[in-house]
Amino acid sequence: MTTDPDLAQATAARRAALVQALSDSGELTDPAWRTAFERVPRHVFVPYFYDHTGRRISADDADTRDAWFDAVHEDRALVTHRTGGAATSSSSQPSVMATMLEALRAEDGVGMKVLEIGTGTGYNAALLTHRLGNDSVVTVDTEPDLIAAARARLTETGYEPHVVLADGTHGHPDRAPYDRIIATCRIGSVPPAWLRQLTDGTGSDAGQILAPLGNALVRVRRTGPLQAEGRFLPGGAYFMPLRHGTVDGIPTRRPALPTGKARRTDVPVSASADNAYRFLLSIVEPHLDWQYDLDDAGRPTAARVWSPDGTIAALHPDGTVTETGPRSLWSRLEEAYRLFTEHDGPGPERYGLTVDHEAQHVWLDGPGGPCWSLRP
Incomplete structure (x- = not known):
């Protein structure tokens, strides 16, 4: 697929167009991440996806090839894995990926190490590896088929991060500590293992976590053993949940409609x-x-x-x-x-998160404002 000169030229042109659009919209501002998006071929990591009807749209199907080619080069989230008819993994929208990677505040050339929770297709791991290098990126996922496919596509494109089959809730202690942990799946609270695997430090040198919590992104900095604090970023972030095995993370079927008194x-x-x-x-x-x-x-x-x-x-x-x-x-x-x-319709940026050992609280307009305890 990637050795066809005409395809390589066409995909490079479409990647450049997408990168320019993300730059023009202000969602991609860092030159290093811009280069990564220009160089890493998303189409290799997403050789097929499922549309809203569940139909498989594939590079290998003459009837759907053109639709596939357009979709993988557009700013679209694409469902890439289904379990029991339900979507359980996807390739995230590139604009959201750009927002997250820039918010991660990762720096190349300083030995920074990143743990990614949720390998999925491997595309995000490739972007991280392009910037930081093979030895600086660890990525984990709980689905054996996804891990095998991602590892093969990473190798095909010349990237060799450390790819691990594991429950992301537990991180990957064997290669800890990490300067940054980024999750590409929704969490309900910050797993204690992630906090234990962050680097020590103070201020900007402290380890940080960026993850979708609820329907927005939260970025917290380690403030002590099993302690962290930070704020939510503006805008929404709709991700599939962190899965602990191959059968969870499937949406709940709708119960019978209520028929009582309105x-x-x-x-x-x-x-x-x-x-x-x-x-x-x-x-x-x-x-x-x-x-x-x-x-x-x-x-x-x-x-x-x-x-x-x-x-x-x-x-x-x-x-x-x-x-x-x-x-x-x-x-x-x-x-x-x-x-x-x-409270005048607050957006996510007015909320924050405090983690203190087993207690985790989301608060509005400051730790002394309205707050809600998170369940593990």
Whole structure:
């Protein structure tokens, strides 16, 4: 695939165009990362993906080759692995990858070592290795098939980071300590093993973690043994969850729709698609799944939301809600909405995270503001 001169020229041109677009939008500003995105061939790491219907779009299929070629060179997240019909791994949107890599504050030429949690296709590991070198990057994933494919594609493109089959929750102590840990999967709290595997230091020399927590990115700096603190970055970040084995991380199937008596609610349907409000919900009520009805302009007119315990609520176009299950989920969402409006609709950048041994708290506008304990 990569030895075809015409394909190599075409892919290089498309990579350059994407990099220019990311630079023009301000999402790719570091020249070193720009070079990495120009040089590392995403199409090698994503030889196929699945569209929203579950159809396989592949470089090897004449009927889908053109669609595949366009997609792997666009700023799109692409589902690359499915388990039981559900998406369980993907190649992240390049603009989000650029944002994360720049926020990681990794420096080449100073011996900095990075641990990546969530190898996936291997593309992000290749970008890290291009900048930092083979000996400076360790990447782990829990899925044997993904690890084998990523290792082969990394070798094919000339990159040889340390690739490990392991539960990312435990990091990789054999090659610790790490100056930076970056997760490409969503976490509900910071695993203690990651904190133990960070480098000591003070200020900017302290080890740092960058990870999707809830629906946004958080960057924390080690402040002591099993202690860290930091803030969330602006904007949303929607990632698949950290998996501990090959059968978890699969979305919960929607329970039967509620049929009970409807009541009025002060949460408008528009709030259900508001990224700032949804971030707060991802902290207050993690593991929710949503489903929408949309109008011709793509705006939500109704929504269903459910949790793994079987609780489900339905928000109707007339501003009423019905729910069923072992608890009142919608009351929790209403409570969060009142706090959200009382504090002028804060975005993720107004929240922070403090880790002190077993206790982890997300806070709003400072450690003394409203806070929420994270469950391990």
